[in-house]
Amino acid sequence: MIELLAAMTTLSLGVGQEVVAGENDAGAERAGSGPDAVVYDGSAGQLEVPGPMVADADITIDGEIDEDAWANAPVLTGFTQFDPVEGVPATQRTEARVLLTDDAIYFAVTAWDDVKDGVRATLGDRDSFGRSDDYVRFIIDTFNDHRRGYVIMVNPLGVQQDGLWVVGGGGDRRRRWGPPIDWNPDFVWDSSGRIFDGGYTVEVKVPFKSIRFPKVPLQDWGLQIERRIARNGYGESWAPVTANVANQMEQFGTLTGLQELNPGLFLEVNPVQTFSKQGAYDHGAGAFQREGIDGDFGMNVTYGITSNLTLDGTYNPDFSQVEADAGQIRVNERFALFLREKRPFFLEGTEIFQLPQQLVYTRSIVNPVVGAKLQGKIGSFNAGYLGALDDVADPGNPDENTHAVVNLFRLRRDLGSTSNAGMVYTDRTYGPDRFNRVLGVDGRFQLNQRYTVTLLAAGSRAAHGSAESLNGGLLSAQVARSGRNFQFEVGGHDISNDFEAGSGFLRRTGIAQMQSRVSYNFRGRPGDFIERWGPSLEAEGLWTHDDFWARQRPQESSVQVGGSVSFRGNITVWGNYSRSYYRFERDSYYSLASRSAGGVRRAFFPDQSLFQGLSSGTIFFWVNSFDRVRGNVRLTRSESPLFDFISDAPVDIADSWSGDASLNLFPTTNLSAEVGVRHTSLLRQRDGSLYSRATIPRLRAQYQFNRALYLRTIVEYGSQRRGALLTPTGGDQVEYCSNGSCFDLKGSESNDFSFETLLSYEPTPGTVFFMGYTRRMEDMQAFRFRDVRPEAEGLFVKLSYRFRG
Structure with missing residues (x-):
């Protein structure tokens, strides 16, 4: 194994994606401008850049910015802040350069930083740094239609993250934050980064084969360049942007007069071979049984019909998940989980x-x-x-x-x-x-x-x-x-x-739902302790489909007031308080009955006043101030209906306490860990007895040997217990009846303990070697670890190579 890791480390440093953290500012000094370089100041509205075409750039992607071609390249400067304050000069100086050749577009950025050791960078795998690191983001609107753009991001060590900016889609729309970026796609491109005493430099090469653009002799591309400073959360951009315009892409700059762009023949062939060996506990035999080795072959083929039209084919597409879905609490879940x-x-x-x-x-x-x-x-x-x-x-x-x-x-x-x-x-x-x-x-x-x-x-x-x-x-x-x-x-x-x-x-059919939200943001001045704060108000109503058109009262409704505050130092606090109302008709309970201790069965229909004016409050803290430790905490206290998941009708009422906490640790540039826990408890209001409790602690640790090679381990324990559904007055058993027979709505308990580890080598998307092992066990008593029984295990290997023509 040691020899294998050493070989992969050597190979990954030879694919044009070297990562170096330097101790001097030579890279910045060599980034000077030549006599023919033209400066385009974004703050002054100089946003149209004639296409800087170069016959032979001869650029090595090493983060140095020392080639002659860069000296006369257009310089994009004059960055302004867009977060948390719009339109003020950038807090740190940034200069970007751009070039185009007959087969690629190149970028180089020098990002100065006047705070000693202020640059944050983690050596991680692809698409891993998000909000934790400093980064530079390039958004390329190749059709210049203000609707869709390629997102190319790189941190100070050259680690890559990419996606598609999709106006009206992408992002985390449910939680209403973040740009509209679909992070799923992975493109093939080169990058490198170097940290020096006063900041960092990055170089990027995006081949035309990796992006789609119009097949016309002359075209313009939209362009935006953003910089994020992680320690304070500041966002700065070359083209000034304001939230007063709904579509941010309308505010981008433009690369004009691009001529005769041609990606050439585009063909990718990606064979995939997987091997697995599974095992499971046979309860009938009372023994753990292991199967033989199972091999599976798949193939993906991509052909560029034109520069803007792509055909993909697949045979037996791979579904080997290299990381299990994080545990989700299911003790009072009404609908299917996404x-x-x-x-x-x-x-x-x-x-x-x-x-x-x-x-x-x-x-x-x-x-x-x-x-x-x-x-x-x-x-x-x-x-x-x-x-x-x-x-x-x-x-x-x-x-x-x-x-x-x-x-x-x-x-x-x-x-x-x-x-x-x-x-x-x-x-x-x-x-x-x-x-x-x-x-x-x-x-x-x-x-x-x-x-x-x-x-x-x-x-x-x-x-x-x-x-x-x-x-x-x-x-x-x-x-x-x-x-x-x-x-x-x-x-x-x-x-x-x-x-x-x-x-x-x-999640549901046969319903009608209306919702509204209004919010106002007050923004501080540069340097203020409170950078931004504001209140919000939300209202929601839900009807059955028939009731909505019959103009009946809603079955469910809620009103919520909230507020958020962002402090200097990248600290955010938000909270909300809501009141909810539920009103179910008698026919929603037609399949439910109650059975007394004496065995007397009666039709069940709870007093609906129980489910009126239920209160809920949440507070959330997010801290990203420190270089090595970051985290967040959420706490919620609410009055929650207890639902029968078959009929989707509320049966009882409970006091709910829930929360989750996550701590992100970065002890070294190569090592990162996330320690988290989720917990919820529901206590019946009738007598304070426990209806359900769920606790899911999770540890995820990863060591990154280089950008292509890492070793990751995940340990998770999921303890979930749910009691029987009882009537809210006498505590009688609630039953579900169908076709003349009834059965108790009993509880359940599970204490799953899982361990998984993965060795991953991925120099470029589609070219990978995965070797992983996972084992799932059942603890007979929650968190006792005295009688732990194996339930299932799996060993898998995946090999694939992306051939590109």
């Missing part, structure tokens, strides 16, 4: 399928045998197609040996400078009389730069064998206002009872 897609074939080039409601959810393709994907932009039209043969049984006929044929199609047309309209069609077919089809139209319209209107209408048809086919509909609408200080959004959706999205993910 799991993120992790398969590379379904991650890249599928951002076009993002919609206000998730009508496309690629994890619904469970076991694909073959698949094809076509995506690109022609003129003002964006098109995407995804098809697959899914080796999975029909849920309505699980005993039949069937396959699902999946076809997903999306078309979207640009309207005006930033708006668009489109359609989506999904088809999942098991046979001529067993299928699910959805057809929808949508639009996103930007008005007066501040306002955005989003609309979606869809219809579904589903057939399940001999039964009559079901037809359903979905409507969704939202209006949002962006602003530096004042923002609001109001919207809602209605989903009919018979609407089915067989290729999508909808």
